[in-house]
Amino acid sequence: MPGTVQPPLSIAQIDREIGRPFHKLSFSAPIERLFLRDYLKARAPMVPLWAFLGTLFYVVAALGDLSMMPDVASMAVGLRLGVFVPYAAMVVIIMRLWPSAAAYDLLSLGVGVLGIALPMTALVFSTSEYLFVYQTGSIATLAFFVIVLRPRLPTILIGLTAMLAIQIVTTKLNGGFDDVTYTGIVSYYITAGMVLAASACFTERMDRQNFLGRLRGEALQAELTRLSEREPMTGLYNRHVLRRIGNRIWARSAPGRTIAAIMLDIDHFKRYNDVHGHVDGDACIRAIAGAVREEVGNLGAVFRYGGEEILVLMPDAARAQAAEVAEAIRAAIETAAIPHRGLPQGGVVTASLGVATGEIDRRPLDELLRDADAALYEAKRVGRNRVRLSGSPTPIPEMA
Secondary structure: OOOOOOOOOOOOHHHHHOOOOOOOOOHHHHHHHHHHHHHHHHHHHHHHHHHHHHHHHHHOOOHHHHOOOOOHHHHHHHHEEEHHHHHHHHHHHHHHHHHOOHHHHHHHHHHHHHHHHHHHHHOOOOOOOOHHHHHHOOHHHHHHHHHHHHHHHHHHHHHHHHHHHHHHHHHHOOOOOOHHHHHHHHHHHHHHHHHHHHHHHHHHHHHHHHHHHHHHHHHHHHHHHHHHHHHOOOOOOOHHHHHHHHHHHHOOOOOOOOEEEEEEOOOOOOHHHHHOHHHHHHHHHHHHHHHHHHHHHHOOEEEEOOOOEEEEEOOOOOOHHHHHHHHHHHHHHHHHHOOOOOOOOOOOOOOOEEEEEEEEEOOOOHHHHHHHHHHHHHHOOOOOOOEEEEEOOOOOOOOO
């Protein structure tokens, strides 16, 4: 269904929806949009089949026109072939070109109303002795509208009201039914309409409850997948998912497509833990993870690679861009000015970073990570709080 992509719904949102009363048979706006998308997805592909079957049944019913109302058979058959068949073809075209839940409901309403109105219009002018039997065929049209087409309940209620009104008025206009027979016809169709309306209400209620159950199951599965992929303390991807994401990147590679890896290690972190304690150590890692995630943004994926090591994978990143991002990360961590009491007075937490780049079809993931790791330890060896690029003899200049 065309439109903007909706953000994923939380389990709490869905649970609140499940707790709401269903008397209006509608959801809150974001869930109703998802329901209508599902509703259309289930019905739109069936429109050509339903149009074919409905038209076939309707045309076959013309045999009844010929046998039971021979005096107006030409009118009845002409209405079926000249009005209903083109309308059915139009329904298929519209749903193919402009599919929407509203269009489906409106077109279904037209099928139901025309399905009753056309033969019953011919009945008004007939004096056949078989009119009572003939008009009972309308029940099949009512059932087809409610049970087969299954538009939403408001459309069903409007359609049933209009179809029953047509049935009752046309049998009255014919004038060929005595009062007892006419009363029986009215009673029969009103009862049938009420039963069909109640059935439609129950069916849509069940459809909506099943939809919420399915939506909750999908949200729960998505949450479990997210938790299995994320490291709980920082929210970064964990090392277990690195191989899967890496395989996906390498599988979609094209000749010449580049990849960059940035490996980060917090400087003197063991000393930080010894002085500040593990609770503050965890808070420090979370703060740095947040800084890395903010600087990387949509440019790549961020992983917690080890205890105090963080890895960034950046598909389609050139050497200069990767170095620029790495330096931005280093500067952001230093600027955060997280106090480090294990260092001389005024010392703050810093990080060293190593960068490796290459073409995906020429650099396996393991090789890229080894080179980034080697560049990282070179950055630590020459003084920490700096960026080194794999294969480069000098550190990356710091930002001004």
